[in-house]
Amino acid sequence: xxxxxxxxGMGPGREDMMTGEAIEALEQSAVIVGYTxxxxxxxxxxxxxxxxxxxxxxxxxxxxxxxxxAAKGKQVALICSGDAGIYGLASxxxxxxxxxxxxxxxxxxxxxxxxxGAAILGAxxxxxxxxxxxxxxxxxxxxxxxxxxxxxEGDFSIAIYNPSSHKRKDYLKRACDILLxxxxxxxxxxxxxxxxxxxxxAVTCTLEELSKAEVNMFTTVFIGNxxxxxxxxxxxxxxxxxxxxxxxxxxxxxxKKTI
Amino acid sequence: xxxxxxxxGMGPGREDMMTGEAIEALEQSAVIVGYTxxxxxxxxxxxxxxxxxxxxxxxxxxxxxxxxxAAKGKQVALICSGDAGIYGLASxxxxxxxxxxxxxxxxxxxxxxxxxGAAILGAxxxxxxxxxxxxxxxxxxxxxxxxxxxxxEGDFSIAIYNPSSHKRKDYLKRACDILLxxxxxxxxxxxxxxxxxxxxxAVTCTLEELSKAEVNMFTTVFIGNxxxxxxxxxxxxxxxxxxxxxxxxxxxxxxKKTI
Numbered sequence: 001x002x003x004x005x006x007x008x009g010m011g012p013g014r015e016d017m018m019t020g021e022a023i024e025a026l027e028q029s030a031v032i033v034g035y036t037x038x039x040x041x042x043x044x045x046x047x048x049x050x051x052x053x054x055x056x057x058x059x060x061x062x063x064x065x066x067x068x069x070a071a072k073g074k075q076v077a078l079i080c081s082g083d084a085g086i087y088g089l090a091s092x093x094x095x096x097x098x099x100x101x102x103x104x105x106x107x108x109x110x111x112x113x114x115x116x117g118a119a120i121l122g123a124x125x126x127x128x129x130x131x132x133x134x135x136x137x138x139x140x141x142x143x144x145x146x147x148x149x150x151x152x153e154g155d156f157s158i159a160i161y162n163p164s165s166h167k168r169k170d171y172l173k174r175a176c177d178i179l180l181x182x183x184x185x186x187x188x189x190x191x192x193x194x195x196x197x198x199x200x201x202a203v204t205c206t207l208e209e210l211s212k213a214e215v216n217m218f219t220t221v222f223i224g225n226x227x228x229x230x231x232x233x234x235x236x237x238x239x240x241x242x243x244x245x246x247x248x249x250x251x252x253x254x255x256k257k258t259i
Numbered sequence: 260x261x262x263x264x265x266x267x268g269m270g271p272g273r274e275d276m277m278t279g280e281a282i283e284a285l286e287q288s289a290v291i292v293g294y295t296x297x298x299x300x301x302x303x304x305x306x307x308x309x310x311x312x313x314x315x316x317x318x319x320x321x322x323x324x325x326x327x328x329a330a331k332g333k334q335v336a337l338i339c340s341g342d343a344g345i346y347g348l349a350s351x352x353x354x355x356x357x358x359x360x361x362x363x364x365x366x367x368x369x370x371x372x373x374x375x376g377a378a379i380l381g382a383x384x385x386x387x388x389x390x391x392x393x394x395x396x397x398x399x400x401x402x403x404x405x406x407x408x409x410x411x412e413g414d415f416s417i418a419i420y421n422p423s424s425h426k427r428k429d430y431l432k433r434a435c436d437i438l439l440x441x442x443x444x445x446x447x448x449x450x451x452x453x454x455x456x457x458x459x460x461a462v463t464c465t466l467e468e469l470s471k472a473e474v475n476m477f478t479t480v481f482i483g484n485x486x487x488x489x490x491x492x493x494x495x496x497x498x499x500x501x502x503x504x505x506x507x508x509x510x511x512x513x514x515k516k517t518i
Contacts, residue, residue, distance in 0.1 A: 009374070016283065019370065020275035059500055085377045087498065091385035094495045095502060101491075107378035111278065111368050115268070115342045119366035123349035127398070128406050130389045130415060138499030139386070147387050147413040154409025155402070156389060232360075236353045239346065240397030241318055243354060 003070040003103040007090050009083035009110020012196025013041040017116065022108050029077035031069045033062060038079050050074075063093050067100040083112040087133055087161060114159040117192040117220035120202045122234025124190060124222040125157050129237075134171045135162040148175055152182035157228065157237045160221035163191075172221065176211030179223065183207055188224040190235040191215055204235050262329040262362040266349050268342040268369020271455025272300040276375065281367050288336035290328045292321060297338050309333075322352050326359040342371040346392055346420060373418040376451040376479035379461045381493025383449060383481040384416050388496075393430045394421040407434055411441035416487065416496045419480035422450075431480065435470030438482065442466055447483040449494040450474055463494050 006025040011017040026032060026046055032039065036053040052069075054062045063078070070076045080088035090107050097105055118125045130151040134144060151158050158179075163172040185208035193201040193216070205213065207223065215221065228237045265284040270276040285291060285305055291298065295312040311328075313321045322337070329335045339347035349366050356364055377384045389410040393403060410417050417438075422431040444467035452460040452475070464472065466482065474480065487496045 009378075011278065014280075016279035017368075019270070019278055020282075021273075023279075024275065060503055083374045083377075085374065085382045085385055086388075087385065089498075090378075090382035091495045091497050092500050092502075094381055094490050094493055095497065095500075098490065099504075107382065109276075109370050109374040109378040111370065112374060115344065115368040115371060115374075118342075118344045119268075119349075119368040122353055123344045123366065125345055125390075126347070126350035128389070128391045128403075129345075130387070130410075130413075131384075132387045143414070144387075147415060150409045150413025150415070151389075153412065154389075154406040156406060156409070231353050231357065234353055236350045238350050238354065239348075241351050241354075243351075244319055245358075 003073070004075065004106060005066050005070050005093070005103060006077040006106050006108055007084045007093055008077050008079050008108045009085070009088065009112070010038060010041070010079050010081060011111035012113065012116045013081065014196040015043070015045070017111055017196050019108070019110065022110060025108055026077050026079075028075055030074040031076045032079060033066050033069070033076065034079035035062070038081050042079070059089060059092055060096065063089060063096045066093070067096065067103055070103050071100070080110075083110045085109065086112045086131070113161060113195055113220040116195045117159070118222065120192050120195060120200065121190045121204065121222055122231070122236050124224055124228065124235040124237050125159060126237045126239050127157060127225060129157040129159060130154075131159045131161065133161040134168070134175055135165070136168070144175075145178055148178045149182070152179050155225050157225045158223040160223070162217065163219055163221045164215045165217045172213065172215055173211050176207060180207060180211065183223075188228045188230050188235055189222060191219050191221045193219045195220065204230050204233060262332070263334065263365060264325050264329050264352070264362055265336040265365050265367055266343045266352055267336050267338050267367045268344070268347065268371070269297060269300070269338050269340060270370035271372065271375045272340065273455040274302070274304070276370055276455050278367070278369065281369060284367055285336050285338075287334055289333040290335045291338060292325050292328070292335065293338035294321070297340050301338070318348060318351055319355065322348060322355045325352070326355065326362055329362050330359070339369075342369045344368065345371045345390070372420060372454055372479040375454045376418070377481065379451050379454060379459065380449045380463065380481055381490070381495050383483055383487065383494040383496050384418060385496045385498050386416060386484060388416040388418060389413075390418045390420065392420040393427070393434055394424070395427070403434075404437055407437045408441070411438050414484050416484045417482040419482070421476065422474045422478055422480045424476045431472065431474055432470050435466060439466060439470065442482075447487045447489050447494055448481060450478050450480045452478045454479065463489050463492060
C-alpha cells in the first residue's frame, strides 16, 4: 500500500465547524502536523497523537516533515485553518510531492473564511464572487491591484483575506482606494473578526467607512456587488429571485412529505 | 424568545462532509424544509422529523413555508446543498424575512462545490479566485459574460457552477470561447462530477479541451491561473512559495511537541 497523507481543512477553529471526515482522518492519524496556533486549537482531544507544530514562514519544512514521517509508515495529517486548498498548504504539498512519488495526497475540504464569515454577516456572497488576499509576502502588489480592479470591473462581491498585518497596516485602505475608483462610496460592505473563536465581531459599513476601519490579521472583509443591501443589519447580496409577496405557491405542497 | 430558523449548508451530500453544527441544528429542529433531492440525501437519519420537500423553481414558497412553520413555535431548518450562502437560499430568506420581523435567521455554513471539487482535483483554487455561475435563469447572460472577461483579465483561478443544463447545453463552450480570447488554449483546467456522491469523476484537461467537454448540472468546472500546472494528474495553482529543496529547516524543530 502507498503512504497516504491527509491534508485537512479544519475550518475556523471550532471543532463543531469541522466536517465528520476531517475528524475521522485526524483520529486515524498517528502524526498531526501544523502551524502552532492550529495545533493548539485542536485542544485536548488529539493529545495522544504525535503532534508537530512549526512556526510561520517554515512552510516547506512543515510539508517535508509530513512526507518524512509518512515514509516511516505512519499515517500523517497536515492541518490548515479554513480550507487547505484555499491559501493553505495543499498546492505546496503537491509541488513538494514530486520528490516523494510513493506518497498519495488526500485533501479533505474545510469551511473557508469566505463561507464562515459570510454566514455571520448575512449572505454577502450569494452571487458570483471573488476571493482576494492582500498579503504581498508571496504575491507582487501589482498582481493584487490588478485583481482588485478586475473584481470591481466585473461587479463581483468580494471576500478579502489577510487585510492587514503588523507590517501592512494600511493595505485595506490601499485596496479600498483602488475599489473606490470604480465603486460608489456608499457600497454596502462588512467585516468579521475572530470567526468561530472567542470575541467574534461583525460590522456592516459603507466602502468609504471600510477604508478607515481598523482590521487585523484575524479579520475577513466583504464588499457587496452593485445590488447588495443592508437588511436588518445584515449584508445581503441577492440571487435575483422575484418576490411575489404571497404564499399561495407553498400551500400547494403543504403537507407533502417525502421519504 | 424569538423564533429562529437555521439555514443550513449541507455540503455535497454525504453526511460526513457536513459540519458538526449543521448536524446538531438538524437534530434540534422539528421541521426540515428543502428541495426534494436534498431531503432525500439526508436519508434515514432524520425520518422522524416533519419533512417538507418542494420542487425547483418554488424558492419563495419554500422560504415562506419556513417562516410560517416557525411562527407556529416550531424549530425549523432549511437545507441547501453546498453552502446556503453561495448560490443558496440565505439571501432570499433575509429578503423575505422583512415580512417576518419576529424570526431570527442563523446561517450555518457548509462545504461549497468550489472547496469540495477543488479537493478532488488537487488544489486549483490555492490562490485568488472567482466563482461564477453560468445559469442565466436569474442573471442576464451579459452580466455572466462581463464577469468571465473580468476574471480572465484579473488572472484569477475560476470555479464555474452550473456549467450546463438541459436547456443550456452549449453554455460551457460559450464561456470557454470568451475566456479563450484572453487565455491561452493550453491553460490547465479540470472538472469534477458528482462530488461527494456515487460516481465521482475528475478530469484534467486544457482550456481548449474543456470547451468541448461534456458536462452536466452536477459538474463543477475549474480553470487555472497563469501559473497553474498539472502535477501527477492533479490541477495545482501555486501559492508562490520558493522551494529550497532541502529539509534542513524542519530538522530544527523535529521532535518539538506542543500541548
